[in-house]
Amino acid sequence: MAATFEMHHVQQPGRSVSIVHRPADTEEALRLLAENPSRRPLAGGTDLLLDLQRGGPGAAVELVDLTAIRGFDTFAEADGVLRMGGGVTHNQLISYPGAITKVTPLAQACLEIGSPQLRNRATIAGNLATASPANDTLSALIALDASVQISRWSGSAIETRAVSVENFFTGFRATVLSDGELITRIDVPMLQADQRGLWVKLGNRRAQAISVIHAAFVLTGDGNAVTRARMSFGSVAATVSLAHGAAEALVGSPLGEDSIAVAADAVAAQFDPLDDVRATAAYRKQLLGTLVKRSLTALRDDQHLDGWPTAPPTLSFASISAADAASVIEDDEEISVTVNETVVSGGSAAQLTLLDWLRDKATVDGTKEGCAEGECGACTVQLNGQAVMSCLVSAAQADGGTVVTVEGLATESGLHPIQQAFIDEFAVQCGFCIPGFLVAGASLLEEIDAPSDSDITLGLSGNLCRCTGYYPMVTAVKIASGQEVDR
Numbered sequence: 159m160a161a162t163f164e165m166h167h168v169q170q171p172g173r174s175v176s177i178v179h180r181p182a183d184t185e186e187a188l189r190l191l192a193e194n195p196s197r198r199p200l201a202g203g204t205d206l207l208l209d210l211q212r213g214g215p216g217a218a219v220e221l222v223d224l225t226a227i228r229g230f231d232t233f234a235e236a237d238g239v240l241r242m243g244g245g246v247t248h249n250q251l252i253s254y255p256g257a258i259t260k261v262t263p264l265a266q267a268c269l270e271i272g273s274p275q276l277r278n279r280a281t282i283a284g285n286l287a288t289a290s291p292a293n294d295t296l297s298a299l300i301a302l303d304a305s306v307q308i309s310r311w312s313g314s315a316i317e318t319r320a321v322s323v324e325n326f327f328t329g330f331r332a333t334v335l336s337d338g339e340l341i342t343r344i345d346v347p348m349l350q351a352d353q354r355g356l357w358v359k360l361g362n363r364r365a366q367a368i369s370v371i372h373a374a375f376v377l378t379g380d381g382n383a384v385t386r387a388r389m390s391f392g393s394v395a396a397t398v399s400l401a402h403g404a405a406e407a408l409v410g411s412p413l414g415e416d417s418i419a420v421a422a423d424a425v426a427a428q429f430d431p432l433d434d435v436r437a438t439a440a441y442r443k444q445l446l447g448t449l450v451k452r453s454l455t456a457l458r459d460d461q462h463l464d465g466w467p468t469a470p471p472t473l474s475f476a477s478i479s480a481a482d483a484a485s486v487i488e489d490d491e492e493i494s495v496t497v498n499e500t501v502v503s504g505g506s507a508a509q510l511t512l513l514d515w516l517r518d519k520a521t522v523d524g525t526k527e528g529c530a531e532g533e534c535g536a537c538t539v540q541l542n543g544q545a546v547m548s549c550l551v552s553a554a555q556a557d558g559g560t561v562v563t564v565e566g567l568a569t570e571s572g573l574h575p576i577q578q579a580f581i582d583e584f585a586v587q588c589g590f591c592i593p594g595f596l597v598a599g600a601s602l603l604e605e606i607d608a609p610s611d612s613d614i615t616l617g618l619s620g621n622l623c624r625c626t627g628y629y630p631m632v633t634a635v636k637i638a639s640g641q642e643v644d645r
Contacts, residue, residue, distance in 0.1 A: 172211035174509045176218035178487045178554035180226045184342060188311035190222050195337035197222050201245060202279035204272070204550045205288045207511065208531055221508075223555055224340075226483065238350070244342045248277040248285075248295075249472040258466050260348040263298035263357035263374040266466070270294050270359050273366055273620025274473040275598065276532055278544040279551065283341040286323065289331045289397075291432075292369050296398040298357045299323040299346065300390040301374035307343035308335065318342070330396040352385075353378045356462040358453050360445060362436060365619035366533055369393040370437045371445060375453050377413070384408045384417075389450070394431040394442055401425045404450070413458040422450040471617040475604035476543025483558035493557035497522065498566030507553040512546075513537045515553035516563065524564040524593040528622075535621030538594035539563050545601040547620070564593035567600050576600050579634035587625035595621045599635045608639050 178200070181187040191197055200206055200221040210219065224230060230245035233254055240261055242251070248268040251257055257265040264282075271277055271285070271294055285293045286306065305322045326333055335341075349355055355376040361367030371393050378386035387405035392398040404424035411417050431442035456462050487493060489508035494501055497520045504519025513530075516522040516539070525548060528536035532547040539548045540562040567574035576599045579585070586592050595618065602609055602617035609617065614635045623631070636643050 171215055172213055173216045174218045174489075175210070175221055175552070175554075176489055176508060177220045178223055178508045178552060179220065180223045180483060180485050180487065180554070180557075182226060182228060182485065184227055184230065184309065184340075185311070185316060187222055187224060187227060188309060188316060188338070188340060191338040191340065192311040192313070194220065196220070199224055199340060200552060200555075201225060201281045201284050202247065202276075202550075203552055203555070204276055204280045204532055204547075205284060207550050207552065211530070221552065221554075223552070225555055226480070230342075235348070238348055240346045240348050242282065242344045242346070244283040244340060244344070245281055246283070246344070247279065247281050249274065249474055251282060252277070252470050253472055253474075258463065261298075261302060261346050262349060262355040262462065263301055263376065264295060264304075264346060266357040267294045267298040267359075267372070267374070269466075269470055270357075270361075270367075270372075272532065273535065273547075274471060274617060275535065275538055275545050275547045275620045276550070278472065278474055278546055282344060286326065286341060286344075287333060287335060289327055289333050291330065291396060291398050292372070292393045293398075294357075294359060294369055294372050294392070296323070296327075297372050297374040297390040297392045299344070300398055300400060301355065301357075301376045301388045302346050302349075303376075303388065304344060304346040306341050307345070308339050309342040310336070310339045320345075324400065327397045349376070350378075352380060354457055354460075354462055356453055356457055358449060360449060366622075368436060371442055371449060373449060373453065375457060377408070377457055379413070383411055384413055385410075387421075389421075389425070391425065391429065391446070393436075394429045394446065396432070399429075401428055403428055408454075413454060418451055418454045418458070421454060422447040425450045467612065467616065469606070471602055471605055471609065471613050473545035473598060473601040473605060473617060474543065475601060478542040478560050480542060480556075480558035487554040487557060493554060495520070495556045495558070496560045498562060507557065510553045511549050512539070512541070512551040512553045512556050512561070513548035515556070516548065516561065522563050522565060526590060526593055528591065528594075532620075533622070534591065535594040535598060536591050538597045538621065540597060540601055545598050562597070564596050567596060574600055574638075576603060576635065576638040579638040580631070583630045583634040583637065585627060585630040585634040587623070587627045591621060591623050591625075595623070595631060599631075599638070602635065603639055606639075608641055609635065611636075 360371040387408045404421040407420040426447040433439040493507040502520040526536040528534035537548045
């Protein structure tokens with residue numbers, strides 16, 4: 159009798175993509191979604207592409223790419239509210255002038271999302287729509303009392319409704335969004351003179367970490383007493399939730415040791431934490447009180463902005479618009495991308511990631527697949543002036559765009575300074591991760607002329623070296639920038 163074998167779920171093929179629609183405006187996007195409710199909106203793609211890969215076999219899907227929508231990633235301030243378009247990325251919020259003081263918890267949360275390469279793609283609206291309780295920005299948005307504008311095409315016009323972020327989630331990874339609806343705007347009340355906020359995270363590593371606990375705090379007070387408090391907590395339950403009892407314990411008295419202790423006890427009493435691979439329920443329970451005490455003490459002692467970089471590196475150094483991009487890309491159609499200054503055309507763009515398209519169609523060998531989920535950085539390339547994880551970018555989104563891979567860093571006159579510095583400093587061991595490090599490092603040098611050690615550490619935080627060769631890499635980046643290095 160012949161043996162039968164069943165593939166492990168990670169070996170099973172996911173759902174393929176048959177068509178990528180690239181609407182030019184919000185109305186067109188909403189029409190496309192209304193015409194076919196099975197179409198999936200695609201923004202950064204850092205969650206969606208993984209969901210399609212891991213979800214097992216099924217019918218091919220159509221995607222509606224939101225990144226080509228004009229003005230979908232803009233900001234405006236009105237009546238004390240920061241209004242962000244549905245396409246605003248985490249790095250755009252980090253770079254927004256005054257964000258760290260205007261919407262402190264949200265800026266701090268955005269800086270902890272994934273890595274610079276992921277933050278160049280992933281959107282705040284996408285973090286909301288995915289609705290995982292571990293998504294870092296959710297606690298910040300709830301504490302800030304933010305709301306979302308949800309839009310749909312009614313058949314003759316765009317209809318909108320507003321929902322507070324606090325009421326946006328209906329359960330684990332579930333929201334109030336219906337088929338055909340999009341988050342088209344996020345409204346975040348900016349902190350006033352009598353307010354201060356803080357966002358904190360407990361993770362198992364310093365970067366690329368899914369939260370064990372994340373929390374946001376916004377306190378209002380007149381100097382003598384707390385008059386209002388909003389504290390929200392994520393990764394402890396099925397949804398991100400406010401701690402009402404703890405907030406009530408703070409109101410009416412100064413922020414002192416006694417009130418802080420009472421609030422910490424109230425938070426620990428409210429939550430019955432979840433138990434998962436990142437931490438046990440008992441560990442989370444024990445840490446909740448400590449996290450609250452430290453956070454409220456930092457707010458009391460005016461330390462809530464400590465640790466914020468002067469100019470957080472984003473690995474985004476230019477804004478190169480895609481030219482002559484198609485509005486509909488079917489899988490049997492070719493796209494054209496300028497790769498290392500040469501125009502390359504090839505098909506299968508709807509179903510392939512940019513990483514696979516570059517290797518299969520552009521015969522680029524240097525860009526590597528290490529993890530295929532945006533964790534290692536080996537596939538880092540520059541897309542339209544931004545460093546991105548090419549394993550989490552749909553190839554269709556690069557149509558008409560410009561890509562630079564590790565092969566494109568050198569010129570006819572010689573190696574890029576960072577390539578030469580990596581050689582000189584022996585910043586290479588097995589070599590597998592090096593193309594990603596080089597592209598990320600070159601992007602950092604395009605953005606910051608003389609990066610500090612902390613700039614380099616943050617800029618390269620999306621790249622992993624299995625051989626642990628980080629120290630010579632940091633030195634190499636400094637030398638490539640022309641700085642002297644202490645030996």
